Amino acid sequence: xxxxxxxxxxxxxxxxxxxxxxxxxxxxxxxxxxxxxxxxxxxxxxxxxxxxxxxxxxxxxxxxxxxxxxxxxxxxxxxxxxxxxxxxxxxxxxxxxxxxxxxxxxxxxxxxxxxxxxxxxxxxxxxxxxxxxxxxxxxxxxxxxxxxxxxxxxxxxxxxxxxxxxxxxxxxxxxxxxxxxxxxxxxxxxxxxxxxxxxxxxxxxxxxxxxxxxxxxxxxxxxxxxxxxxxxxxxxxxxxxxxxxxxxxxxxxxxxxxxxxxxxxxxxxxxxxxxxxxxxxxxxxxxxxxxxxxx
Numbered sequence: 001x002x003x004x005x006x007x008x009x010x011x012x013x014x015x016x017x018x019x020x021x022x023x024x025x026x027x028x029x030x031x032x033x034x035x036x037x038x039x040x041x042x043x044x045x046x047x048x049x050x051x052x053x054x055x056x057x058x059x060x061x062x063x064x065x066x067x068x069x070x071x072x073x074x075x076x077x078x079x080x081x082x083x084x085x086x087x088x089x090x091x092x093x094x095x096x097x098x099x100x101x102x103x104x105x106x107x108x109x110x111x112x113x114x115x116x117x118x119x120x121x122x123x124x125x126x127x128x129x130x131x132x133x134x135x136x137x138x139x140x141x142x143x144x145x146x147x148x149x150x151x152x153x154x155x156x157x158x159x160x161x162x163x164x165x166x167x168x169x170x171x172x173x174x175x176x177x178x179x180x181x182x183x184x185x186x187x188x189x190x191x192x193x194x195x196x197x198x199x200x201x202x203x204x205x206x207x208x209x210x211x212x213x214x215x216x217x218x219x220x221x222x223x224x225x226x227x228x229x230x231x232x233x234x235x236x237x238x239x240x241x242x243x244x245x246x247x248x249x250x251x252x253x254x255x256x257x258x259x260x261x262x263x264x265x266x267x268x269x270x271x272x273x274x275x276x277x278x279x280x281x282x283x284x285x286x287x288x289x290x291x292x293x294x295x
Contacts, residue, residue: 022066052071052157062180065184074134077134091152095117141154141158167206175202178202239251272284
């Protein structure tokens with residue numbers, strides 16, 4: 001592989017073009033929620049404590065196609081202990097109580113058909129609020145699931161964030177770069193692939209990729225190899241497990257075929273790059289990643 005500075009510049013610009021463009025709006029909404037939650041439930045003044053950004057935004061792998069943000073609000077254990085004494089579906093009760101409280105911040109707050117507490121705004125993104133309790137003995141959190149009569153679900157999204165940060169640091173930022181660029185490919189080609197599965201695949205790939213120490217000049221090769229990696233996942237494998245939490249990640253559709261198409265197009269793009277045919281190379285990269293790719 002021959003390092004080409006023009007390729008480095010293209011991928012640097014591409015990553016800048018797809019970065020989250022409403023970051024300040026998201027942070028402001030999180031602070032409003034934190035202030036209200038901490039004042040009402042914790043009796044403290046803070047616009048950061050007891051509130052965590054989850055999902056791709058929390059893991060810092062989101063791009064500017066972001067439609068919704070998940071925000072976990074951690075409530076005092078006394079509320080859980082109070083609910084434990086009540087009969088019936090206390091999980092539904094908690095969701096409704098949280099909805100009523102969040103309505104003071106956003107009058108349009110509602111619980112959707114999937115039992116998620118949503119806060120819509122005129123400007124994207126939609127905010128999903130997840131009330132949760134920290135459970136020291138379980139080394140994670142529980143959140144209410146009112147289905148099937150009501151139950152508490154365990155999860156550990158904070159550890160997922162910590163793990164991807166560790167991998168990203170170890171591999172010089174490439175894990176999150178792969179995850180973001182793969183999202184651009186996903187949205188461009190309407191590939192059905194869960195967000196956390198993309199991030200997990202990026203971490204798995206970097207563990208074995210021989211070019212882990214290379215610079216931006218090799219990002220074309222890196223994404224070519226990553227698409228080949230995705231294309232090579234066995235169709236019969238339906239589930240993977242998230243690093244950090246070990247939660248099950250289900251394959252909803254076949255992403256191997258579109259990944260193989262992207263791999264072939266990346267091979268073509270790199271061939272043009274070697275010949276100095278930048279226009280044709282850019283055309284190929286745009287076919288893979290969409291119009292946010294420069295050139």
